Amino acid sequence: MIEVINLYKSFPLAGKEIPVxxxxxxxxxxxxxxxxxxxxGAGKSTFLHILGALDSPTxxxxxxxxxxxxxxxxxxxxxxxxxxxxxVFQFHHLLPEFTALENVMMPGFIQTGRRQTTVESNARxxxxxxxxxxxxxxxPGELSGGEQQRVAVARALVLRPQLIxxxxxxxxxxxxxxxx
Numbered sequence: 001m002i003e004v005i006n007l008y009k010s011f012p013l014a015g016k017e018i019p020v021x022x023x024x025x026x027x028x029x030x031x032x033x034x035x036x037x038x039x040x041g042a043g044k045s046t047f048l049h050i051l052g053a054l055d056s057p058t059x060x061x062x063x064x065x066x067x068x069x070x071x072x073x074x075x076x077x078x079x080x081x082x083x084x085x086x087x088v089f090q091f092h093h094l095l096p097e098f099t100a101l102e103n104v105m106m107p108g109f110i111q112t113g114r115r116q117t118t119v120e121s122n123a124r125x126x127x128x129x130x131x132x133x134x135x136x137x138x139x140p141g142e143l144s145g146g147e148q149q150r151v152a153v154a155r156a157l158v159l160r161p162q163l164i165x166x167x168x169x170x171x172x173x174x175x176x177x178x179x180x
Contacts, residue, residue, distance in 0.1 A: 007060035086156035088166035094140040101136040126154035
């Protein structure tokens with residue numbers, strides 16, 4: 001479960017604080033899914049970054065499984081991100097020198113204690129499920145935007161995280177390309 005309590009975020013600009021998130025509160029139970037909608041620049045990505053411990057709120061709390069992730073030090077926040085969260089970013093953030101398979105496996109390379117054979121098996125299965133089994137040896141520059149996004153989706157899922165945060169995950173995909 002994740003609970004957000006009275007969350008605020010503002011950014012300094014020209015000597016002033018510009019509020020972006022104002023008093024957000026919600027409870028999301030295991031297995032539930034929500035969509036955050038709003039105009040461009042409304043703070044949707046900022047909200048996701050705070051939920052995933054990539055950024056900190058100006059005030060308020062984000063509690064995951066009973067622990068306030070906003071109060072944790074950088075090391076604990078990194079552990080939370082690496083072990084509990086799968087990110088699908090608005091911009092793919094694929095590493096250009098690595099293949100699709102290696103990009104999907106990257107969270108497993110970062111996280112110690114995972115058997116690489118298991119991570120590779122999961123990665124191959126996910127790439128197959130998103131329709132890219134024939135593209136696993138291609139680098140991002142050899143893939144279309146939609147294919148790159150599907151690699152990013154597979155990467156977010158490879159370690160079977162408890163929380164998946166997706167920022168416009170289908171914006172570059174054609175209908176029906178996520179597989180079954």
